[in-house]
Every structure is written in C-alpha cells, then in structure tokens.
Amino acid sequence: MLEKEIVKTQTVRLFSAKNPFQFECGAQLPEITVAYETYGQLNAAGDNAIYVCHALTGSAHAAFYNSPEDKIPGWWHNFIGYDCPLDPRKYFIVCANILSSCYGTSGPNTIDPLTKQVYGMNFPATTTRDMIRIQKALLDYLGVKRLACVVGGSLGAMQTWEWLVQYPDFIEKAIPIAGTAKGSPWMIALNEIARQAIYNDPNWNNGNYENTPPNDGLHLARMIGMITYRSHVQFQERYGRDRVKNEPENYFDFKNWFQVESYLHYQGDKLIKRFDARSYVYLTKAMDLHDISRGFASWETTLARIQSQVLVIGISSDVLYFPEELQTVCQQLQDLGKDVQYVELVSKFGHDSFLIEYDKMNSIVNKFLNNK
Amino acid sequence: MLEKEIVKTQTVRLFSAKNPFQFECGAQLPEITVAYETYGQLNAAGDNAIYVCHALTGSAHAAFYNSPEDKIPGWWHNFIGYDCPLDPRKYFIVCANILSSCYGTSGPNTIDPLTKQVYGMNFPATTTRDMIRIQKALLDYLGVKRLACVVGGSLGAMQTWEWLVQYPDFIEKAIPIAGTAKGSPWMIALNEIARQAIYNDPNWNNGNYENTPPNDGLHLARMIGMITYRSHVQFQERYGRDRVKNEPENYFDFKNWFQVESYLHYQGDKLIKRFDARSYVYLTKAMDLHDISRGFASWETTLARIQSQVLVIGISSDVLYFPEELQTVCQQLQDLGKDVQYVELVSKFGHDSFLIEYDKMNSIVNKFLNNK
Numbered sequence: 001m002l003e004k005e006i007v008k009t010q011t012v013r014l015f016s017a018k019n020p021f022q023f024e025c026g027a028q029l030p031e032i033t034v035a036y037e038t039y040g041q042l043n044a045a046g047d048n049a050i051y052v053c054h055a056l057t058g059s060a061h062a063a064f065y066n067s068p069e070d071k072i073p074g075w076w077h078n079f080i081g082y083d084c085p086l087d088p089r090k091y092f093i094v095c096a097n098i099l100s101s102c103y104g105t106s107g108p109n110t111i112d113p114l115t116k117q118v119y120g121m122n123f124p125a126t127t128t129r130d131m132i133r134i135q136k137a138l139l140d141y142l143g144v145k146r147l148a149c150v151v152g153g154s155l156g157a158m159q160t161w162e163w164l165v166q167y168p169d170f171i172e173k174a175i176p177i178a179g180t181a182k183g184s185p186w187m188i189a190l191n192e193i194a195r196q197a198i199y200n201d202p203n204w205n206n207g208n209y210e211n212t213p214p215n216d217g218l219h220l221a222r223m224i225g226m227i228t229y230r231s232h233v234q235f236q237e238r239y240g241r242d243r244v245k246n247e248p249e250n251y252f253d254f255k256n257w258f259q260v261e262s263y264l265h266y267q268g269d270k271l272i273k274r275f276d277a278r279s280y281v282y283l284t285k286a287m288d289l290h291d292i293s294r295g296f297a298s299w300e301t302t303l304a305r306i307q308s309q310v311l312v313i314g315i316s317s318d319v320l321y322f323p324e325e326l327q328t329v330c331q332q333l334q335d336l337g338k339d340v341q342y343v344e345l346v347s348k349f350g351h352d353s354f355l356i357e358y359d360k361m362n363s364i365v366n367k368f369l370n371n372k
Numbered sequence: 373m374l375e376k377e378i379v380k381t382q383t384v385r386l387f388s389a390k391n392p393f394q395f396e397c398g399a400q401l402p403e404i405t406v407a408y409e410t411y412g413q414l415n416a417a418g419d420n421a422i423y424v425c426h427a428l429t430g431s432a433h434a435a436f437y438n439s440p441e442d443k444i445p446g447w448w449h450n451f452i453g454y455d456c457p458l459d460p461r462k463y464f465i466v467c468a469n470i471l472s473s474c475y476g477t478s479g480p481n482t483i484d485p486l487t488k489q490v491y492g493m494n495f496p497a498t499t500t501r502d503m504i505r506i507q508k509a510l511l512d513y514l515g516v517k518r519l520a521c522v523v524g525g526s527l528g529a530m531q532t533w534e535w536l537v538q539y540p541d542f543i544e545k546a547i548p549i550a551g552t553a554k555g556s557p558w559m560i561a562l563n564e565i566a567r568q569a570i571y572n573d574p575n576w577n578n579g580n581y582e583n584t585p586p587n588d589g590l591h592l593a594r595m596i597g598m599i600t601y602r603s604h605v606q607f608q609e610r611y612g613r614d615r616v617k618n619e620p621e622n623y624f625d626f627k628n629w630f631q632v633e634s635y636l637h638y639q640g641d642k643l644i645k646r647f648d649a650r651s652y653v654y655l656t657k658a659m660d661l662h663d664i665s666r667g668f669a670s671w672e673t674t675l676a677r678i679q680s681q682v683l684v685i686g687i688s689s690d691v692l693y694f695p696e697e698l699q700t701v702c703q704q705l706q707d708l709g710k711d712v713q714y715v716e717l718v719s720k721f722g723h724d725s726f727l728i729e730y731d732k733m734n735s736i737v738n739k740f741l742n743n744k
Binding site: 238 | 396397398493497499554555556557558560561562564565568569572573574588589592595596599604607608610611612613623624625626629630631632633636653657660661663691694
C-alpha cells in the first residue's frame with residue numbers, strides 16, 4: 001500500500017434553466033447537483049474511464065480517504081485502488097452519489113430553491129434511468145469519450161443494466177453484480193415492508209420533518225434490509241443461538257436479545273446516523289420501478305440493444321437477487337448472440353458478498369477486465 | 373363429501389391452586405383455560421388419538437365447521453377429514469389452541485383473575501415445552517392413553533419435536549413439517565423485525581392497550597411474515613410486475629402499488645381483524661426460545677430420548693426453515709439408530725406449502741401413517 005491517499009468529494013451543478021433535467025416521470029428540474037469522486041487520470045483519448053455505480057446507501061466515496069484523519073476508507077476500497085481490479089494507475093475511475101440519495105447529489109432531502117424548503121415528497125419520482133442519465137452528463141462534463149467499463153453491485157448493478165441499454169455504443173465492458181435487469185416482485189415486497197416501517201413512524205409525517213426524523217422507522221427498515229443482505233448459513237456460523245447475556249437467569253427475559261438481534265439493532269443504529277429516510281423511500285421505489293425494457297417494444301428488443309462485453313456476477317447465497325434470475329437474462333442475451341458470460345461467486349455471505357469476498361471477486365473481475 | 377359437519381370449539385380449565393401450571397421460566401398459574409376441538413371417537417384402548425399442533429396464528433379449529441353458517445372450514449380441512457390422511461372415522465383427532473395464543477386458551481390477552489386486568493406483558497414467557505405440557509394435560513383429561521401420531525407444521529412442528537423428546541414413550545409416530553428442533557438465528561432475526569414493527573407502533577404501549585390495539589404494527593409484522601411464508605418463484609408467477617393501476621399515467625405514482633404489495637397489505641388487513649399483537653410477540657418469542665435440548669446434557673442425549681417413528685417433511689422452497697436444517701437433524705437421528713425418514717415436498721409455494729399442496733402432502737403422509 002502506498003501512502004494514505006486523500007481524495008476529496010467534489011460537486012458540480014449540471015443542467016440549466018435552458019436545458020433542464022427531464023425526469024422519466026415527466027417532471028423537470030433546472031439544476032441537479034452531483035457529488036462525485038475520481039481516482040486516476042483520464043487519458044488523451046478519453047477512453048480509459050470506469051464508472052462505478054453505488055448501491056442503496058452508498059456514496060461517491062468509493063475508495064481512498066477524504067481526509068488524513070479518516071480511519072475508514074471508501075466503501076469499495078479493496079476493489080478500487082492500487083493493485084486492485086480497478087487500478088487508478090490504469091483507469092480514470094468515477095463514482096457519483098446517485099440521484100435522490102443524501103450524500104451531496106440532489107434528492108428529496110435537498111432544498112428546493114423556489115420554496116427554500118426541503119423538497120420532501122415533492123421531489124420527482126426517480127428511476128435508475130434518471131440516475132444514469134445524470135451520470136452520463138457528469139462524464140460528458142469530465143471529458144470522458146467512452147467507458148472502458150461500468151460496474152456496480154445491487155442497485156449499482158441495476159444502473160449498470162440501464163447504462164448498457166441506454167448508451168450501448170459508449171461502453172466497452174460492463175459488470176453487473178448481484179442485481180437484475182428488472183425488479184422482481186420478491187424484491188418489491190421486501191422494499192415495501194421497509195418503506196412501511198418508515199411510513200408507520202409518527203415522525204415520518206409524509207416526509208415533512210426536519211429535526212425529528214423517523215429514526216425508529218429507518219432503523220427497522222435497515223434491520224429488514226440487513227437480513228436480506230446476508231444468509232442463514234452465515235447467521236448460523238456467526239451467531240448461532242448465542243445471547244447477549246448468557247446466564248441461565250436471563251434465558252426467558254424478552255429483553256435479553258439473541259446475538260443476531262443485537263447485530264441487527266446495531267446496524268439500524270448505525271444507519272440512522274448517516275442516512276435519510278426520504279432517500280430510503282425514493283431509492284427503494286427506484287429499485288421497484290427498475291425495468292430496462294420500459295418504453296421499448298419488447299424485452300427482446302431491449303436486450304438486442306446491448307453492444308458491450310458483459311460479465312454478470314451472481315452470488316450463490318443471494319436471497320434478494322437469486323442466481324437463477326441473473327442466469328436467465330444471461331441466457332436470453334446469449335441466445336441473441338451477445339458477448340455475455342455468467343460467473344457465480346460462491347460464498348456463504350449472501351447478497352453483500354460483493355462487499356466482503358474480495359479475493360474471489362477480484363479474481364473473477366481481473367480476468368474479465370484486465371486479462372490477468 | 374358428507375353433509376356439512378359441525379364441531380364446536382370446547383374449553384376446559386386445567387390445573388388448580390393445589391396443582392398449578394409451572395411455566396419453564398419459573399412462573400406459575402393456578403389455572404389454564406384450553407380451547408380445543410376433537411374429531412372422531414377415542415377407542416377403548418385410548419390409543420387411536422392424533423394430536424394436531426397448530427402454527428403461529430392458527431387455532432383449535434382445524435377442520436369441519438363451527439356453525440352451519442360458516443363458509444370456510446377449519447385451517448387444515450383438506451388434511452383432516454373423511455378420506456383425508458387424518459380421517460375421524462379411524463382416529464380420535466385433537467387440536468387445541470396453544471398457550472399464549474388468542475383463540476380461547478390462556479395468554480397475554482386474557483384477564484388476570486387477581487387484578488381483573490388483561491395480563492399483557494405480565495403473562496409469563498411461554499415456550500414450546502410449556503405448550504405441549506398443557507396439551508398432554510388435555511389428552512390426559514380426554515382419556516388418551518397413547519398418541520398414534522403427533523403432527524404439525526411450522527411452529528406446530530416445533531411443538532411436535534418437543535413432544536417427541538418430552539413424552540417419548542407416549543407417541544407411536546410423529547410428523548414435524550417445515551419446522552426445526554431448535555430455532556435458527558435466521559428465524560430469530562425475522563421474528564425480531566416483526567416484533568419491532570409492533571413495538572414501534574405508538575399504540576403498543578408495552579402491551580397495555582384495550583380499544584386501540586397496535587394495528588399498524590401487527591399489519592406490518594404480518595406483511596413481513598407473509599413474504600417468508602412464500603417464495604420468490606411463486607411471487608414471480610403470481611404477481612410479476614403487475615400494478616394495481618396499469619395505466620401509464622400511474623406508473624411513477626408511489627401510491628400505485630405493485631400487485632405483490634397489494635397482496636401483502638391485504639394479508640396485513642386480514643390479520644389485524646383476527647389476531648392480538650401481544651400473542652404475536654409471545655408466540656414469536658416462544659419460537660426463538662425453542663430448543664429441544666434445553667436442560668439436557670447435550671444435543672445427542674436429547675435426540676437419543678426419541679423412541680417414535682418419525683417422518684420429517686421439508687419443503688424445497690422454504691426460506692424460513694431451509695430443507696438442509698431438517699436434513700441435518702434427520703441425519704443425526706439416523707446416526708443414533710432412530711427410525712426417522714426425511715421426505716421433501718417439492719413445491720414453489722414456500723414455507724406455507726403444507727397449507728396449500730394437499731395432493732403432494734397427503735400422499736406423503738398417507739404412506740407413512742396409513743400404509744397406503
């Protein structure tokens with residue numbers, strides 16, 4: 001590892017009153033603020049760029065450190081960095097906070113310049129297609145002529161699929177990981193219970209809150225999510241039936257959590273300190289609305305648009321985006337003669353394996369991306 | 373089908389001040405009311421009885437009709453009845469509402485005779501072992517000398533496992549279906565998010581409510597449960613990405629549910645009309661505390677107690693009690709020389725298949741129970 005490298009998150013305002021951003025839902029905004037980070041240098045041809053799409057609660061801070069005091073690097077730091085598959089000495093890597101998130105890019109928790117109030121639920125409904133159209137505008141602004149690769153896991157994979165269909169001739173390679181080309185009813189069901197947990201919080205108030213956010217609701221939404229990001233095998237190995245207090249006299253005490261309960265509550269506590277419930281509602285809805293074929297004549301004509309070389313990574317223990325869902329779309333693409341391969345990351349860690357199993361994932365990605 | 377058969381739910385008070393019911397947690401109550409139904413006649417030897425253990429939100433009303441006006445028969449009516457595996461012309465079938473439920477048997481929503489108030493969270497913590505000890509007292513009261521079979525699905529299977537260990541020489545055959553011998557951390561995690569949904573409801577008030585129950589919380593708890601009772605394949609086939617309103621102008625409307633969301637909300641609405649949130653908390657906690665080996669020297673010595681012929685039914689698409697969990701305990705029992713077999717019910721309907729796939733299940737059970 002080289003010296004601790006500092007990369008600041010930058011912001012840029014894109015679009016204008018003359019050229020407003022047109023949401024898929026029909027609404028438009030004259031200005032979108034985008035928070036982003038870049039690692040490495042864009043080459044003269046402008047074609048060594050990699051765009052990294054982040055997941056539900058991610059941010060632009062994908063790698064390295066924002067300040068010398070930071071103890072924890074970016075969220076994908078073992079995947080992006082020196083001697084990693086996404087090496088900034090070779091690639092110009094860009095990651096931006098997604099539309100409707102709460103880490104610097106415009107969304108329901110930013111101030112509406114017209115009313116001087118937080119947008120709240122007045123912010124336009126957001127889709128994965130909206131997200132990647134803004135990412136394209138950012139890449140244009142940065143001078144990128146062509147993407148060597150677009151990559152992302154979970155909601156990041158959904159954006160990757162949209163990239164492939166919306167800008168087919170702009171992308172050399174793509175790696176959607178543990179995420180589907182359209183949202184399944186299983187995922188929608190799980191997202192709806194998370195949203196309902198937020199809606200049930202009296203502090204939700206239809207998104208009209210300032211100092212008293214619906215923390216109990218967001219806490220529970222995160223607990224729900226965390227279960228689906230892991231697996232029963234991992235829970236068994238890690239927590240078993242261990243209790244917080246192991247004395248026999250505490251055995252029947254309702255308040256004496258099993259360790260797995262304590263873990264979920266801990267994750268809930270962590271998220272409410274760093275995330276906004278409105279963004280959680282908007283982004284889970286974007287996942288539900290996600291369907292790369294929207295507006296096209298058929299599923300087949302949609303897939304037929306794809307021109308890139310695609311590596312689809314499924315995770316064997318994923319209970320949110322089951323491997324067979326990803327295999328199915330790969331098979332459909334292969335039947336259309338597309339250059340698509342499916343590789344399964346075999347892991348017990350479930351959906352989140354793409355943030356945990358770096359040895360396995362980096363090996364799979366290096367082969368595809370860097371021919372090594 | 374014969375004429376519409378009417379069976380009334382009966383109640384009996386068991387135990388007494390001199391012989392109180394001793395809960396596993398140490399508390400005791402002088403009297404336990406038990407609501408139960410029976411189908412068929414006990415033979416002279418008292419050994420043709422089958423005990424049916426019900427699941428989380430079930431009741432004693434397992435089969436036939438409670439009144440001529442009833443349109444819907446008992447919850448396991450295609451499994452219990454004439455020409456069904458549990459045929460009342462052959463067996464004396466007993467099903468009682470479980471301890472801490474809300475269908476007539478004592479629990480947290482019944483009146484404490486001392487305070488004249490609802491017990492609420494003052495009701496003793498309840499375990500599956502407590503449940504089956506009360507069931508044994510009921511069978512003694514009814515004159516049953518020996519069980520030809522004990523059978524149940526889900527939480528009913530957990531009780532069946534407890535029966536096997538607590539009363540090994542009382543049981544000829546047993547059929548635990550889609551339920552484990554001890555609660556897994558995966559199940560505990562899912563139960564905790566359901567409980568947390570209830571706790572987050574301002575009407576919960578630590579179980580102190582009368583006319584304003586925490587319906588929003590219980591509604592959400594049920595939505596969470598329903599996801600885990602089904603499967604992603606069944607959701608895909610049944611609901612796909614269909615919307616309640618399918619017009620394009622409603623596409624981006626947050627309130628225009630996908631059909632799968634509408635289904636979950638419908639199930640939530642149904643449950644709050646018939647179930648009590650306190651019982652939901654007590655019974656899910658009983659599932660978490662469930663461990664047949666509690667108090668015994670080891671897991672092996674616990675399993676070694678079992679003397680019955682056991683058919684374990686796992687469900688291929690069950691994401692709550694994964695087939696491999698059931699296979700593991702079967703293997704352990706077989707290694708101890710026990711007469712145990714595992715059969716997998718192959719279905720796309722998930723955990724709830726034991727309430728849906730009667731053709732498959734009845735065929736499996738008939739072979740084991742009735743040699744046909």
